[in-house]
Amino acid sequence: MKKIISVINQKGGVGKTTTSTNLSCGLALAGFRVLLIDLDPQAHSTIGMGMADHCEYFVQDILINGRDIREVVCKTPTENLDIIAANIHLSKATNTLFNEHFREMRLHNALLKETDNYDFVVIDCHPSLGILEINALYACNFILVPTDTGRYSLEGFADLIDTIRGIMGSDANIRDYLRILVTIFDSREKGINDWVDEQLAEFSEIVLSTKIRKITGIKQAQIAEQPIMVYDEKSPGTEDYNKLTQELLSIW
Numbered sequence: 001m002k003k004i005i006s007v008i009n010q011k012g013g014v015g016k017t018t019t020s021t022n023l024s025c026g027l028a029l030a031g032f033r034v035l036l037i038d039l040d041p042q043a044h045s046t047i048g049m050g051m052a053d054h055c056e057y058f059v060q061d062i063l064i065n066g067r068d069i070r071e072v073v074c075k076t077p078t079e080n081l082d083i084i085a086a087n088i089h090l091s092k093a094t095n096t097l098f099n100e101h102f103r104e105m106r107l108h109n110a111l112l113k114e115t116d117n118y119d120f121v122v123i124d125c126h127p128s129l130g131i132l133e134i135n136a137l138y139a140c141n142f143i144l145v146p147t148d149t150g151r152y153s154l155e156g157f158a159d160l161i162d163t164i165r166g167i168m169g170s171d172a173n174i175r176d177y178l179r180i181l182v183t184i185f186d187s188r189e190k191g192i193n194d195w196v197d198e199q200l201a202e203f204s205e206i207v208l209s210t211k212i213r214k215i216t217g218i219k220q221a222q223i224a225e226q227p228i229m230v231y232d233e234k235s236p237g238t239e240d241y242n243k244l245t246q247e248l249l250s251i252w
């Protein structure tokens with residue numbers, strides 16, 4: 001396995017799912033074998049890949065019921081891309097997990113057994129920093145933090161990075177395992193973008209040069225239950241997510 005990537009930010013609605021599904025597609029279309037794990041009871045990655053009614057098992061079957069990854073994966077319509085789906089019952093399962101031993105390591109341990117079938121694993125996280133996200137952080141060796149350009153997304157950002165650093169270990173060099181991705185970006189909003197640059201100045205060495213522009217058509221893609229890369233090859237969103245895929249591949 002080359003990389004296990006957690007797409008994480010406790011702030012809601014910043015593009016985690018859009019990034020998880022499209023990065024997974026980008027890597028799969030580039031010929032890599034990819035596993036997308038939906039670790040969010042909202043199940044947006046599952047729905048966004050058109051898989052809501054197509055999976056027998058769910059991610060909680062790994063976390064709580066001890067099933068192996070290979071029993072739980074389903075194939076998506078995109079070649080080379082499998083998914084472990086989520087559904088709303090993941091919320092309840094999360095409460096059960098609180099009473100279990102080694103609860104933070106469940107996903108990590110499951111992935112340890114799964115070294116041959118995939119080149120990349122992408123984990124789409126819920127907007128919080130609870131037991132599911134801690135599982136994601138222990139399981140991964142790379143972290144992608146999407147943020148939009150809103151004030152509420154960037155205030156408290158340093159705290160988020162500090163928390164992640166605490167979990168990944170202060171000895172590790174953050175440049176080796178974390179990148180920040182600016183999403184829902186509009187180049188016409190000059191004043192806002194200058195402010196965003198100021199907010200991210202202290203992290204400049206880990207901000208990706210690819211930015212994901214505000215994509216028209218993303219809602220139609222959601223209705224079609226397809227990532228924008230599949231829904232509309234000519235969309236600027238497809239161009240941006242292809243650029244992101246290439247930039248990350250150049251780092252790895």
Ligand SMILES: Nc1ncnc2c1ncn2[C@@H]1O[C@H](COP(=O)(O)OP(=O)(O)OP(=O)(O)O)[C@@H](O)[C@H]1O
Nearest residue numbers: 011012013014015016017018127184213214215218
């Ligand atoms: N690049 C983009 N351009 C325009 N709209 C976008 C873009 N990325 C995401 N959105 C919109 O923002 C909303 C939130 O996106 P998304 O679901 O990817 O965020 P999230 O961080 O996964 O949210 P949550 O925290 O609820 O899981 C979506 O409904 C989507 O329509």
Ligand SMILES: [Mg+2]
Nearest residue numbers: 016017040044
């Ligand atoms: Mg999401």
